[in-house]
Amino acid sequence: MISVLYVEDNVEIGEWVERELVDSGMTVTWLKSGDEAVSLAENHELVILDVMLPGIDGFTVGQRIKNKYADKPLIMLTALGAVEDKVQGLGFADDYLTKPFSMEELIARINMLMRRQGQGQRQNEMIEIEHLKVYLNEHQVFDDRNDEEIRLTAKELKIFFFLLENKNQILTKEQIYEAVWNESYIAGDKSINVHIRHLREKIEDDSSQPKIIETIRGIGYRVRL
C-alpha cells in the first residue's frame, strides 16, 4: 500500500487525483498548500507536488523536501511543457509531469518510481546482471555459474563500473574516456573500442553478440539493468 503525499490547490483536479489514486490502492494525503508538506513528507513514501501553489512556491517546497529526504521519490506536476523547463525541474525532482496529464501515466510513473526505489536499497552493495555478480565496494566481478572471479584490468573495471553507475543511459565514448582517464578526449582515439572489446571477451558469453554491454551504433555504449 503506497502512501502518497499530494499537494494541489485546485479542488477539481485534487478530488480527481485523490479518488483515482485511492481507487488504485494507494493511501493519499491531499494538501491544498505547501505549508505542512515538508513535515508531513516524512510519513509518506512518495510526494506529488504541483509547481504553482499559493503561499510557498512548489519548487521551493520540492527542494526542501529533497534536501531533507534525498531518497524519497518526488514527482512535480507543472503547466510548462517545454523540454528546457523539464530539464530545470528534473534538477532535483525524480519525475516531472506536464498538465494536463493522463491518470494512467501518473499511476504508471508512481509505480515505476516505487519499483526503482525498492531496487535502489539493494544495489549499493551488489548488482546482478545476466550471469554476473558485481560487488561494487570490493571492485570484483564474479561469474554466477561457477563462482569464479573474472579478473579485469584496472581500466576495464573502471569502464564497466562507470557504465553500471549510469545504468540504462547511453554513454558516448567521450564521456567514458573522460570519466575513466580524467583527461580530454582527442578526436579519433580508438582506445575505448579496444578496451570494450577486451572487456566483452572476458565477461560476455559470446562477445560478438553482447548481452551485457550494448553498442548503440554511432552513439555509444550502454549497460541495461
Next chain:
Amino acid sequence: MKKTKRRLLYQFIVLTLIGIVILPFSLYISVVIIPTIFPNFTELKSRYVITFLLFFGICLIYLIISFYFFMRIRRRIVHLQKSMQLENDRTELEPIEISQDDEIGELEESFNEMVQKLNESYQKELDEEKLRRTLIANLSHDLKTPLTAMRAQMSSFDQNEYAKEVRTMNNNIDDISHLIDSLLAFSLLSANKHPYEEENINLSRHLRSYIANWYLVFEEEGFTVDVDIQNEDIKISTDINMINRLLNNIVQNVLRHAHDGKYIKFELNNQAIIISDKGRGLSEDSKGSGAGIGLKIMDLLAEKLGFNLNFKEDSGLVVTINFDE
C-alpha cells in the same frame, strides 16, 4: 559644470619650464663657470669634453624625469583601458578606484558613472525578463488548469457508452495543450533580449551526447534511430543553449507529427545537421496548426543562430540546419 582639473597641465607646464630654464642654464654653467672653477683645465680639448659631458648629463637627467612623468600617466591610462574590457563570462563592469585628483581622475570618475548606468540598464533588462517569464508561467498554469479539470470530469463519464467521444475529447485536450506550449514558447522567444553567447564546441561530440540523451525517449516510442556522423572533429562557434532548443523543437516535432513513421535519422557533415523522419511530411495537415507555430519557432531560433534552415520532403520530412556560412 565642474571646473576641469588642471593638475596634470600644471605638472606638464612646470616640467617644460624646468626644461626651458635648466637646459640653457646648464649650457651656461658648462661653458662659463666650469673653466672658472677648474682653471687647470685650460686645454681646449678636455674643456670641451667636460662641458659636453656635463651638458649631456643634465639633459639625460631631464629626459629621465620627463620619461618617468610620461610613463606614470601612460600606466594610468592603460589601467583604465583594461578596466573597460569585458571578459567573456562577466556581464557587469566594476567601478574603479580614482587614482588621483587630476584630469585622468576625472576620466575615471566619468567611467564609473557610465559603469553604473550600464549596470542599472542590464539589471533592468534582467528584471523585465524575469517578469515576463513569471507572467508566462502563470498564464500557462491558468490555461492548463481548466484543461486538466476537464480531463478530470471526463473520467466520470461512462467509459463504455461514450468511449469514442471521450477519446476524441482527450485528443483535443492534448492538442490544445501543445498549442499553448508552442504559443508561449514563441512569445518568450520573439521577445527575448538575451544576448547570444558564443562558445567553441565540437559539434560531432555535442550531437552525439544530445542523441544519447534523447535515445531512451525514442526507444520508449518504438523509434528506430540512425546516426551518421561523417566527421569526428567538426568545430563551430555558437550558442549551445539555442542550438539545443532548435534541436529539441525539431525532435519534438518528429515525435508528435511523424510518430507513425517510427524512425528518425541524424546526419552530420561539414556543412549541416540533417534530421529526417518517415512521417507524412509538411503537406498533410497533421494535428492541426500546431505544426505551423512549431516551424515558426524553428525559423526564429535558426535566425538567431545565423544558420540556414531548410525543409524538404523525401519519404518524410527532412530538416537541414546549415551552419557553414
